[in-house]
Amino acid sequence: MYELNYDPQICAKCKTCDCLMKCQYIDFELAEARVEKEKLLNGQDTRILQECTTCYSCEEYCPAGNHPFYQIVERQEEKGFLPVPEPITKQQLTMMEPRGTITPASVSAPVINMCYFPMLTDSIRGKLYENTSMIVGSDIFCNIMWLHFGKNSAIRERLPRMIDNIQQFYLKDSGVEEVVCYHDECYGAYTQLAPAFGIEVPFKVVHLFEYLSNKLDELSDQITPINAKVAYQRPCSNRLIPQTQHWVDDIFQKIGADRVPREYDRDNALCCGQVLRAQQRDDLADDVQKRNLDDMQQAGVAYCVFNCPVCMFTLADAVAERGIFPILMSDLCQAAVEKKAE
Amino acid sequence: MKEILQALVEIVGTEFVSDQPEERYLYSMDPGTMPAREPDFVVMPDSTEQVRQVLLLANQHKIPVVPLGAGLVLSGLSRALKGGIILDMKRMNRIIEVNEMSRYALVEAGASQGMLQAYLKKHHPRLKHSAPDAPPAATIAGNVCIHGSGHISHAHGFHSDMLNGLEVVLPTGEVTRLGSCATSDYWFSRAPLPDLAGLFLGWAGTTGVITKLAIKLYPNYRFNDVGVFVCEDARLMPDILYRMSETQMAEDLTAWMTPKPDWARGFLHSNINYGANTKEELIWKRNLIRASVSEYIDRKIAGFIPMPAAMKQPFLEVPARQLSRFADVRKGGGFEYVGVIMPVDLFAEAYELGLEIASRLSVSYSLGARIIGINHCMMFFYAYAFNRADPADVQRAQRALEATNRAAVDMGGIPWKAEAPAQKEIIRKMDPNMFALMNRIRAVLDPAGIMNPGNWEID
Numbered sequence: 061m062y063e064l065n066y067d068p069q070i071c072a073k074c075k076t077c078d079c080l081m082k083c084q085y086i087d088f089e090l091a092e093a094r095v096e097k098e099k100l101l102n103g104q105d106t107r108i109l110q111e112c113t114t115c116y117s118c119e120e121y122c123p124a125g126n127h128p129f130y131q132i133v134e135r136q137e138e139k140g141f142l143p144v145p146e147p148i149t150k151q152q153l154t155m156m157e158p159r160g161t162i163t164p165a166s167v168s169a170p171v172i173n174m175c176y177f178p179m180l181t182d183s184i185r186g187k188l189y190e191n192t193s194m195i196v197g198s199d200i201f202c203n204i205m206w207l208h209f210g211k212n213s214a215i216r217e218r219l220p221r222m223i224d225n226i227q228q229f230y231l232k233d234s235g236v237e238e239v240v241c242y243h244d245e246c247y248g249a250y251t252q253l254a255p256a257f258g259i260e261v262p263f264k265v266v267h268l269f270e271y272l273s274n275k276l277d278e279l280s281d282q283i284t285p286i287n288a289k290v291a292y293q294r295p296c297s298n299r300l301i302p303q304t305q306h307w308v309d310d311i312f313q314k315i316g317a318d319r320v321p322r323e324y325d326r327d328n329a330l331c332c333g334q335v336l337r338a339q340q341r342d343d344l345a346d347d348v349q350k351r352n353l354d355d356m357q358q359a360g361v362a363y364c365v366f367n368c369p370v371c372m373f374t375l376a377d378a379v380a381e382r383g384i385f386p387i388l389m390s391d392l393c394q395a396a397v398e399k400k401a402e
Numbered sequence: 403m404k405e406i407l408q409a410l411v412e413i414v415g416t417e418f419v420s421d422q423p424e425e426r427y428l429y430s431m432d433p434g435t436m437p438a439r440e441p442d443f444v445v446m447p448d449s450t451e452q453v454r455q456v457l458l459l460a461n462q463h464k465i466p467v468v469p470l471g472a473g474l475v476l477s478g479l480s481r482a483l484k485g486g487i488i489l490d491m492k493r494m495n496r497i498i499e500v501n502e503m504s505r506y507a508l509v510e511a512g513a514s515q516g517m518l519q520a521y522l523k524k525h526h527p528r529l530k531h532s533a534p535d536a537p538p539a540a541t542i543a544g545n546v547c548i549h550g551s552g553h554i555s556h557a558h559g560f561h562s563d564m565l566n567g568l569e570v571v572l573p574t575g576e577v578t579r580l581g582s583c584a585t586s587d588y589w590f591s592r593a594p595l596p597d598l599a600g601l602f603l604g605w606a607g608t609t610g611v612i613t614k615l616a617i618k619l620y621p622n623y624r625f626n627d628v629g630v631f632v633c634e635d636a637r638l639m640p641d642i643l644y645r646m647s648e649t650q651m652a653e654d655l656t657a658w659m660t661p662k663p664d665w666a667r668g669f670l671h672s673n674i675n676y677g678a679n680t681k682e683e684l685i686w687k688r689n690l691i692r693a694s695v696s697e698y699i700d701r702k703i704a705g706f707i708p709m710p711a712a713m714k715q716p717f718l719e720v721p722a723r724q725l726s727r728f729a730d731v732r733k734g735g736g737f738e739y740v741g742v743i744m745p746v747d748l749f750a751e752a753y754e755l756g757l758e759i760a761s762r763l764s765v766s767y768s769l770g771a772r773i774i775g776i777n778h779c780m781m782f783f784y785a786y787a788f789n790r791a792d793p794a795d796v797q798r799a800q801r802a803l804e805a806t807n808r809a810a811v812d813m814g815g816i817p818w819k820a821e822a823p824a825q826k827e828i829i830r831k832m833d834p835n836m837f838a839l840m841n842r843i844r845a846v847l848d849p850a851g852i853m854n855p856g857n858w859e860i861d
């Protein structure tokens with residue numbers, strides 16, 4: 061059931077091992093990378109299983125789209141290499157469990173899917189979100205986070221139910237065929253992960269940034285340019301959907317935000333650190349956060365812009381301590397159209 | 403009775419004495435399960451001299467006197483078991499002196515935890531005291547004299563260990579100072595004089611009335627952090643706590659086990675709170691704490707819950723509000739817990755006992771422990787919430803408390819701030835010569851037997 065669409069032959073023949081060679085967190089010589097990859101293919105123990113930070117990036121690096129990351133997670137689970145201590149994994153599984161409290165509701169397009177971030181529903185307001193419907197809750201949670209826990213089984217078990225819930229409880233009877241995903245995780249889950257596992261998605265999805273970009277066009281005469289330098293914290297889940305990256309630039313351009321070049325942006329973006337802490341790797345988390353924040357500070361940015369709420373919760377205080385204003389992309393756009401950008 | 407009322411009015415003024423049914427009703431109970439006992443009078447003195455005069459009067463007429471702080475002890479220790487006077491100390495709430503250099507505060511007995519905390523924050527931001535998790539209205543004296551514990555107890559022991567000196571009014575009316583203040587103008591310590599403060603600690607107000615006390619203060623760190631370590635096996639807990647305490651980095655080390663929210667059920671959490679004056683020092687401390695339990699982390703059988711700053715906030719609050727929230731889970735204003743002082747070695751047995759009793763007697767529970775000193779002992783608590791308006795619920799909680807007290811004594815622990823019935827359980831196991839000595843001391847200090855009678859007695 062829900063076999064991973066992974067071809068070992070592709071990896072076996074691969075000469076470049078981009079998935080490992082480009083890894084920002086584990087250092088490999090090419091020869092060693094090949095050996096370790098071989099071990100992975102053969103189901104043997106390898107340092108990859110232990111040292112993987114689960115940053116998702118090798119999904120982006122693999123030129124063949126062969127899902128090397130999902131394969132690593134698959135093996136972690138098979139061989140019992142838990143990236144995160146077991147009690148924490150179990151607690152998270154219970155905490156994020158579908159509560160089964162969803163009830164049918166009529167929605168009308170555009171439907172904003174807030175995943176399981178009820179604390180952010182206040183963001184869906186103002187001109188940008190006029191006449192939208194919103195869905196949120198544990199019963200529509202995309203469940204992609206289990207990739208960080210070596211738990212593809214939880215994704216296989218929960219994601220199809222969530223997809224079905226969205227379709228059955230909201231979209232079907234309302235005659236709506238499309239949802240706007242607030243979070244990269246959902247967009248990645250429905251457009252990239254689900255197909256990789258052969259999970260069917262009966263509705264279309266739009267990335268929040270595409271929605272915002274179009275909205276900004278509609279409201280272009282009402283935009284007050286932000287006129288500030290900004291840094292963007294690219295989240296791990298965007299590694300599944302690099303094709304959406306250009307929307308970030310489009311939006312910044314439309315609201316007059318200057319995404320200044322810096323070292324840890326775009327393909328070289330760094331993890332926010334939260335997953336590293338779950339993996340009990342505080343030293344690495346400290347180092348990664350420091351490099352990232354030093355970089356933002358040196359770039360002289362006024363805002364650090366997030367799309368992932370977890371990145372925002374994790375880094376907001378540290379960012380603010382550096383005199384940089386932490387803000388979600390959606391809120392920054394609100395500020396531009398509501399003329400409250402200061 | 404009329405003459406006594408008149409005499410009390412003459413001592414404290416009409417506004418501060420009452421024999422009216424409303425006050426007698428309000429002062430007849432606390433939030434716990436112990437049955438109400440009405441006093442004859444409620445008196446609110448404003449000075450040591452007024453306390454002295456009340457005690458002289460009571461002694462002369464053999465009227466029981468029950469000292470009362472905020473009445474939050476929960477185990478009914480400040481109910482008037484034999485009628486008489488409730489001596490409500492709340493008006494004597496002055497913060498007399500803070501000695502910044504020698505790090506102590508001298509306060510009147512009615513000064514509350516919240517008042518001292520706010521005062522220090524405003525006037526002495528580099529200092530703090532060890533606050534319990536009791537509501538801020540709890541008095542410092544009421545807490546010290548029951549051997550309370552709080553947010554710096556892992557580093558510095560029971561709150562009674564942090565006591566520098568006392569001013570007390572004996573049941574016969576003498577005002578006595580104990581500790582350095584008996585000989586010096588400074589209230590800096592109980593050493594090197596014979597330590598008589600113990601005559602008023604752990605006695606549940608049966609030996610005299612504390613009117614002033616000095617307690618130690620501690621550095622108030624600029625940066626504070628908390629780690630929440632979680633495991634699934636209670637048998638690991640003593641070693642986990644031992645290792646963490648070995649680092650001597652923490653101010654507070656507490657454990658909590660609760661069935662709600664669902665994700666917490668079945669897991670054992672250890673909160674380790676530490677502070678520093680620089681971020682670097684804070685990280686250094688965190689690393690030492692982490693290294694102490696790395697063996698468990700490496701085996702993936704335990705670990706620190708990853709928490710963004712906002713999630714840590716409730717665990718950094720002093721006092722922590724969570725227990726107060728649990729206290730209200732059944733609504734109706736009833737709450738009581740058994741706190742058992744016991745060796746950390748007994749953690750797993752203590753935990754199993756709580757689960758067994760809660761399931762057998764169908765009570766809402768929350769279990770936890772505060773490690774006192776660097777694993778020197780712990781206050782293991784079994785909190786049972788109940789709806790006071792529902793007699794069946796009250797009875798269920800009462801049965802759970804009784805069963806817990808009895809089993810805890812048998813296990814080798816000692817119920818703390820024990821209810822009168824639990825005191826009898828303790829006496830049952832106590833060295834008879836200690837109990838005899840207690841009675842001789844009481845007879846000397848309180849020949850008329852007026853102080854909080856019904857406590858520390860067999861029958």
Ligand SMILES: Cc1cc2nc3c(=O)[nH]c(=O)nc-3n(C[C@H](O)[C@H](O)[C@H](O)COP(=O)(O)OP(=O)(O)OC[C@H]3O[C@@H](n4cnc5c(N)ncnc54)[C@H](O)[C@@H]3O)c2cc1C
Pocket residue numbers: 468469470471472473474475476479480491511533534535536537539540541542543544545546547548549550551552605606607610611612613725726729737854
């Ligand atoms: C939600 C909650 C959390 C709690 N957490 C903690 C905690 O973390 N640590 C802790 O230690 N306790 C805790 N408690 C228990 C209790 O509330 C505190 O110990 C509190 O400090 C008791 O102070 P009080 O002023 O209410 O004392 P009271 O209840 O008024 O009195 C306690 C005893 O001391 C005697 N007494 C009071 N004042 C004097 C005096 N001036 N002279 C002589 N005898 C006196 C009384 O007669 C009585 O026997 C908690 C309680 C609640 C409700």
